[in-house]
Amino acid sequence: MSEFWRDRSVFITGCTGLLGSWLVAELVQRGARVTGLVRDLVPQSRLYTGDWHQRINIVRGCLEDLPTLERAINEYEIDTVFHLAAQTIVGVANREPLATFEANIKGTWNLLEACRKVGGVTRIVVASSDKAYGDQEILPYDENTPLQGEHPYDVSKSCADLICRTYYVSYGLPVCVTRCGNFYGGGDLNFNRIVPDTIRSALRDKPVVIRSDGSYIRDYFYVRDGVLAYLHLAEQMDRREIWGEAFNFSNELQITVLELVRKILGLMGKSYLEPIILNQAKNEIIHQYLSAKKAREMLNWKPEYSLDECLQETIKWYQDFLLDRLN
Template structure:
């Protein structure tokens, strides 16, 4: 733990100096990762522009007053004209493309909407960067992919060399966006890289169908958490603060070494846990082991087991996660306690 504290301090000093005064364009700022990333960029004195489709007043981005501290491009990813104007007008040093339709269940119900947002939205942004960015100052582009892009595999953990073979709607959308990013890097020389994270969790996720916010909300309301699967689906998790710092580090390293363009990097805590283990651990931290979850076993069109190998990021980027799982869960629980207290009544 002492090593991690020292690394965190050194990393923050280094990154703070790097991002000061640089223009970052962030899509998906009102999402879980987007809110924490924008917060980190502002703390490090970056100049930030965000793409904003909806105001999302309950998001971290809105609740913590970031809207007044950034430039806003109003519109959506599906509008190529909006993307082109944003890149031409703001000429960002780095583009963080995080916006997506992020829910597996929604993707199953609305595959066309998910594909438009996640696939067409990605090529719109990349094409705008190709034709509208200043020729003498091409942007760095970091595209958020996911472990879902790999699809189902018997060979785990996933390495970056694994084929991208999503089969279900959300997974396919991430596979496609990932491949399109690599295409633009290989064919047109865009300075683009892909980040593939495990399941992100942390304060600010208001999608109650997800495991962490769902179990914490249910427990605070003295209700048992409903597990849609049989509880034994295996997932890889990463605390959102670690994810935000991963993106900042990757952006810095891409500036230092443009030869990283076209590469993909896994980011993972390296602990593959079942949903039931996560729920039981969270209940233990909250002191409510008496509140047993209900196993519904109704999940479908989802990958049963996923976990990542992040050794490439450790070796080439010098990356390490800074939060152990228990610490991250405690912080997450406290965030939700404060959130519900502030919104009560």
């Protein structure tokens, strides 16, 4: 394993979330000195169930509080920042757009401003989303696709992307942006998302409820592949020519919501559970998937896991996690 991360001081926002908890674990195992920003105590997060919280520094606070971010970056002498924290649930964004804008837009400019004012940070990786592109006719999306979100969550990511760009262009801040699809994997506690909801429903021998008509195409990205992609990008940021750039990370599979549900049910031996399709989704993009050509060519990156392998690992995690709760 590379020695790149050994003793490197790393700041992670969103470390109780799905991607953040896996990233914390990987960086700790690689010898990094990790500091995490934590807003809420989430006891079922992998950060706590895996006892990773005992091996990192924890700063209590939120992205909307600039002085807290400045203090953390200064006092812990941060070298590398992974900005993962955000309000990520589309339904929540639709109900509370202002809170979503505060977290996702203001939170991003606060973090970048803290890095700019304190100094010393050599690389910043900011998590955006494929939703930043909005609804486009030409698929797949590449990094030259215009950022034109229309719904609250999508707009928040479009704005955050542009703020990252201006901090690079105007101030030379060493920042790169990641745009990934829908993360899934063990540890996702948002059971309104299709993968954990399908697995939990199947374990209870109940049909999963699909909010859309099931035909929406999404880009599903395994969390462990995501962690490796983020680390790979950060390591590549010794090359100044990639500063200010955005990169799509994707396994480049085109799959509908209904196809994914049926694949999971098949792997669990529950194909007889016919999904309930509500066709009630609102303020959501219909078809969306990414091209990762730029990351493959500029970063020499590729995903490490197959879809079936990812789903089987994910199913196993939820079987173990939910076993006591289902009995």
